[in-house]
Amino acid sequence: MQRRSPEHSSGVVPAGSGRRSGNRPDVRPSIAHEPSNNSNRWKVCDICSIQWKSPSEFALHLREKHCTKEGGSFVCRYGTHGICPSLPLEGVSDKDYEFHVARDHIADYDYTSKLNPELAQQSRMTNQTPSIVSDQLKWTFHSSSVNLPAVLNDPRKSRREHDFFTKTWGEGFVEKTVIAPSPYLPVITKAHFEKYLNRTANKLKSHKVQSSLQQSVPRIPVATDKSRLELEQIPKMFFRGDFALENPETFQAVLPWSQFKNRGAGQSSKLLQEKLSHYLDLVEVELARQISQRSTAFFTAMASHDQLQDRLISTCTAIKGLRERIMEVDDVLAKRSLETLSYKVSRVNHVKVFNKLKLMATVHQTQPTIQLLLSTSEFVGALDLISTTQEVLTQELSGIQSFRHLGSQLIELEKLIDKMMHEEFVRFATADLTRPLDEEAGPDEEKLSSIILGLLRQHKFSFLDDYKDECTTAIKAIVKQTVVDAVSEADSIDVEGNLGSLADQMRLLNFTEWLQMFQNVFTNLAKFLSRVKMTWDVMNKLIDFAAGHNAHAGNETADNTEPGEPQLNSTNVNGSKDDKCPQARVPSPLTFLKVSDVDILIAPVEHQRLNTVLKEVLVMLCDYAHDRSLKLLIARGKDGFLEKLSSSEFVSLSRSVETFVSQCEAVSGRRSNSLRGGLQNQANKFVNRFHEERKTKMSLLLDNERWKQAEVPANFQDLLSAMAKGEISLDLLARMDQGNEERKSAEYVEINGGKYAVIGTVLMLLKMVAEYCQCVEDIPSVTIDILTRLIEIFQNFNSRSCQLVLGAGALQLVGLKTITTKNLGLASRCLQLIGLYIPIVKEFFAARLLPRQMMVLRSFDKILKDYNDHVQEISNKLIAIMDDTFMHCLSKWEVKAPVPSLTFREICKRIRKIHEAIVDILPPEQIKDLFVQMNTSFKTHLKKQLITLNVTNDGGPQHGLVTSELVFYTECVQLTSGLDKLDNMNDIWVRR
Template sequence: MSSISDSHQLEKRAVPWKLCTICKEKLIFKSPREFTRHLRDFHCTKEGGSYVCRYGLNDVCPSLPVEGVSDRDYEDHIARDHVCNQPGLDGRFKGFNHMSVQPRPIAVPPNMANSEPSVVQDQHRWTVFNASVNLPAALNDPRLIKRETDFFSKTWGQDFYEKTYIPPSPFLPDIEKFHFDKYLHRTAGRLKKHQKHLQGPSQLEEQETFLTKAVKQTEKNRAELEQIPKLFMNPNFNLENPETFNAVFPWTQVEESRVDNSGIRHSSKLLQEKLSHYLDVVEVQIARQISMRSEAFFVTMTSHDRLQEKMKATLGSIKHLRDKIHALDELMARGSLRVLKYAKAKANHVKLYKMLKLMATVHQTQPTIQTLLSTNEFVGALDLIATTQEVLSQELAGIHSFRHLGSQLAELAKVIDIMMQEDFLKYVSSELNRPVTDTVPLTDEERLVAVLFGMLRLQRLDFIELYREEAFTAMKAVVKQTVIEAVLAAEDIDTEDNTGRLADHMRRLNYNQWMQLVMDLFSNYLVILNRAKAFHGIASDVIGIAAGKTKALTPVTSTTEDAMNSSEQATHLNVSVAEEVDVMLTTDSFNKATASLREMLYSIGDHAHDRCVKVMNARAKDGFLERLSSAEFVALSREVEKFVTDCECICGRRSMSLRGSLQSQANRIVNRFHDERRNKLSLILDNERWKPADVPTEFQILVDHISNTGKLSLPEKKTDPERKPGEFLMVDEQRFAVVGTVLMLLKIIVEYCQIVDDIPSVAPDLLTRLIDLLKIFNSRTCQLVLGAGALELVGLKTISTKNLALASRCLQLVVYFMPRLKKHFEGKLISKSMNMLKYFDQILKDYKDHIDEISNKLVTIMESMVHAQLSKWEVKAPMPSPCFRAVCKQMSKLHEAVIGILPEEQIKVLFIRINKTFKRLLREQLVKLNVTNDGGPQHGLVTSDLAFYAGSFKTLRGLEGLANEVNDAWEKR
């Protein structure tokens, strides 16, 4: 009690580690460890590897040196001076380190030495599991601005890394003794009772007393029973055993009885007394035990009697219950069970009957399949085989008599597959090879539908490829048959000579016969394509029905109901199909089959075009197509275009092989046509003498037709014998003096435009070639006239002004028709080729430049003549001077040369330029001669010449007032 009171008084004293006297916030600590950690975190500084305590006034500890101590000395200082600084507590906290109390060492088993710390044994011991910061986290802290200087001199531990003090949670209250007052008050009564029990005799002592008495009595009984030999206590004691008998009755006593009878009686008596003694001891023990358990024996016997009585009553009840149950069993259970037994037997009999009936039906499978195959019911036969195989594998599994039927049905399915393929090929061959005069697209539709459903039932989609191959074969035969018929129909071909190939005989056909062959071939191919289109429609409907995408046409469903019930109705089938058709194809298979059918139709159309291309190439080997006229080629182009359009309507896709072949032939024709016209134009230009030519009637009619219709096309040939050739070409009330070459060029241009109208596909090619032809005419005209090439070619003595004016007028004629030519091609070119129209603008500019060059040439000729005359001019009488007379004569000759060729407007513009040139040269000559308009004699002479010069223009038509003003010839002063 004294120790308890002392500890209570100690607790009442003020404990130093309970409160920090330095911090403004009054923190209360629960243990010295928390107080020590607080001093280390907030009242300690580290300088290098030394610790300086700052727990005191002005951050100076009165008991620790200022220079600092080690980590261990710092811990001892806190425990000694700040935690245990009261008398009587030094010994209690002596050696205080990281823990407030050093626990008593506990022995650790060897197998637990390296294991994790024990909660019970090691709860006060610091281990690596108590570390709050690991070394990599401390080294890689991104919040540190720079490394600490004492980093490598620190001691590793829980205080190695600085951390912010986290105050205790305000949500965790401090537990004091008054919190347990209610509990102590409630358990005070039980505590008193417990203490009272502790003060009285314990049950253990009473139990020990009872056990002591029982042990003493047992020891006493054991001492008495030990007198009896162990042999009699053996559970297997039996005197019939010789060893046991000899042990109870020794042989020595028996042998001694033979010697001395008195001894026998004595020893037997002793043995009898000994055994009697043993019996008495046993009986006494038994009696004692019985006496001790007499009450239990009495209760047992009484209970035994009662038990016997209850057992008799129970047996009676059981017997009565059994009798009653037996009666109930006979009355209620056995009859019902017999009913159930009979019902089960009936069900078994019905099941057996159905099984036998099913076996009989399966037994008739093969004859039924043969019957279905005889009527082309392939789908029904295959369904029957599949159903029978399913029945054999499920309901009739294990039936010995049907063990071979499954394999037989599988072989039969393979035979049906082969039969369907053969039947399909036979049908397709006969269908495609029918005479082309038979215009019915499809015959025997029921047979085709039956075969298609059968092949789809086996997931055989290769029938599409088979049909395509058969169609290719049929097309090859159609070509051969058509050519043979065309050759035989030609009367001028000897068909008795069969040594040549069929293509050689075909080349002997003339244009009309060959065109008839082409039209017949196109017609026959359209028949084949229509048959393929009909097959495509039937196959599409069958595939749609097999995939559940299309509703089949049934004999009991009206058209109105079909339109109401389904948006996708079979549009090609003309035969009725069962209303409920099993879905045989998946969506992927349906899409694949539909795409294959579409590609089949495309490929058949492409093959038809390829075959036609081969026929045309075979006929074109001898240059037949290149020799065709434009009208003939146009007729061929129209037939080809019609066939291509019909094929596109049937197949749904435009094929380009035949059109491409025709395009290549058209390009060859264009090349030949262009080469002929270019050579013809070059030859005419080389022989052109550049003199005005009479305009034949046909050219004037051509120009009139263009003017009246506004189209560059050839007119219908009309003979007008009364109409004579004209001197000029009249174009929209304009007169053109032309040479024969430009007339031929004009006709060639119209022929180009006519070909463009007939064959629009060659418009880009013809445009470039026509531009090339126009460039040739322009460049050759420049070479022959301006370049004086005609002097050598045709033997002209000189290139006169009349030749130049005529060349300019011919170029003007071409320029006049250039906008119409551009407009004509603009309507024939496709949108992506419209940029080619810029070539017309370029060639138009070239022609205009050429015309300007000819005008400049005329001015240059007159300038050189005037310069030559004025250089010899002298201002003296008589007047007019010979120089001015010669100039006026040359002016008159020039006007006479161009007046019938160039229009008056161009002549006036030309002579205005010449007049300006004359005045310029005269002004220079007057300056050179030092003659001025000062009113002197020379001024009068010059004025007289100028008056003569101005008067000469009055005689020139259209130039009467051109030289009225001549005073500007004088140099201005």
């Protein structure tokens, strides 16, 4: 099948492409309620029932309401059920859609031509009926030998695809049968034309009479062939419409000059003259013949000309009479009224001249009035007066020679006012910022308003940068003066003999003096920033006011004048203020509105930008105050002074910084981290020193520990009891430092009903844990650092104690002869006490960490597991000691009298010794577990020895001796360890 042409793609079937008989007729469905007049199709939307004034508006309505875009194609929905019958459902391009709307829905050729001349011409050529004369050399789709019906009805195909049209133009495009006659067309008879025939009957009769008369007149014979041949002898150029002898080419063709230069020129000229005369005769004869043929028409025209001449004469007579009557009416009615109107116009002109003179007089007083306004700092009024005067000079008084220099003078005066306002603002800011800090009065709002509104009126926004520079200079001066005062008042510094810099002199202050100086800096800066905030509030209100915000605030002081009525600021023409002067209230185009009448001085975009810059200025000043304070902090900490502070001293410094930072945040409304960051750095250094001191102290204590039970002071007992409840108090730590001699020390640490025998190093370790936790309470910003270092302390103690006890490192360090069972039990009990506090410390830090920091707490679980594993290793060590004893003793044992043997006596002796070593250290339940495991070890070695000796429970003498030995062992163990009974001893015998 051939590709569809653009006409087919837009849904139009070309003329002459109708299907053959038996097929569906070429009938295109129309839009519902389509008007009969296609030229007015665009005036009313048939679906929305909206009337439109122009085709372009209707086309825009169709695009917005009755068009959808699917991918890159446009689908027209203007029709029944949202389907346009003349456009494919898959859509067309944007250009084709516009042409479709103009052609099928608007039907306005002019609009189509404006839209796309090429498409309009193509549409016009497509819709025309083919012409044999004009189209015989031009190929169109009518010249095609194969058309759409021929393709669809191709007999060579077995069947036709019926969904060809339905899938493209909708389900409604199906075969329909033609009903003849059509029920939609009425039956036309002769009765429908009777009215028309009656109306035109008379005209038809007259026409027939005239036609018969014309036929009765003898016709003039047409020109003969001879006359036609004679006329054809005349050259065609004589019949041209542009024939003119002035044209050199025409002249040369009529009178060839070359013929006159040769010999016989006279003969040639005569021949040419006769030839032209012959042409003239032929033309005259033909004209006479033509005139004779049309003589009737000439006579008719002449008769009509005479009749027209008579009518013109009567018309001129009527016009003459009319003019005479108009002149009479003009004399009687019009002239006097026109004279009255001319007097009125003259009066109006005189009033205009008078007002112009008054305006000139007012303009003449502009410069004195400006000087008067500037003397009272009315910058906005002066600038408005200059602007209004320049406008009047341009519009109302242009061309007046007396004011030809006033415009340039006003421009220079405006520049001078700009400079005055800038200098006045700098002077005002300097005076306001350098006032004593004890003065709580705010700035002079009236003066500040006049200056800032004038600067805003001129769009001079650099005053914010000037104010920022003045504030930074003032902050520098405040900090320096505070340091100078502190150094000069210090008793420990010889200012006259000290030739160092101010920073060197400041470093000579002790902590108390330096902290007081630092707090004074904070206090002075807070007062200064509070003063800046008051000025900032005034400037913020003025900026909002200049942008037209809060306009009602200014109307409270406005005069009772009509809206839009100009006022002259109560100043007369002589420049003096006098409320009684009648000239002071004369409205004129020169006057300007007061500031209270809320002139909008800045645009919304400028207002937004100024608000942003103003907020940034306040934030920047707070940050700058933090930076200057941070420099003092860094200067004092150069020699490590801040790292050597105690916890309480560093806490005092931290609280002072936090108070000042909170005050600055209340002023600026934004969080600042510069000073906090500097303090955090110092806090990190403090934490490093704090940790290193305690780490070193712990290492020294462990290296010198003899692993003997220490007494527990009462204040330590109070601290550990409070820590067991999750409470850490500075008072408890203070009492620990001061000591308490009234209360006696205890042998054990009592926690939750349990007693713990500990060494002195463990007490110091738990005190350090309390100090770490208290440091977190005082300095929350170092919580993570303290946590990691506390974990390191726990890990160091566990690993170091393992090296000293289980690894026997204490033998070399402190000169112990051996690691006794008591040493092992004491180490185990110390580890158990520390393990009791690890979950408590974990809960303490969990309450102070952020959710994202909770992962660090997993280290406590690992540490607790290490401590428990260490305790188990010590228990295994005790059992291993006894296991070696059992193996050594029983390997030499023989079953013979006397009973009990020396071997069993030695075993029981050693059991009593180990019980005596741990009975005062470990709790009973742990002792019981140890002896149960020892008894299991004993039975294992005894069973092996009985197998070796081939002793069985056969009831013989040897079996009796073994039984007696076991009775002695059982009584010894039960009396020593307090066990009620031992496990069944019969499992030592091998079953037969």
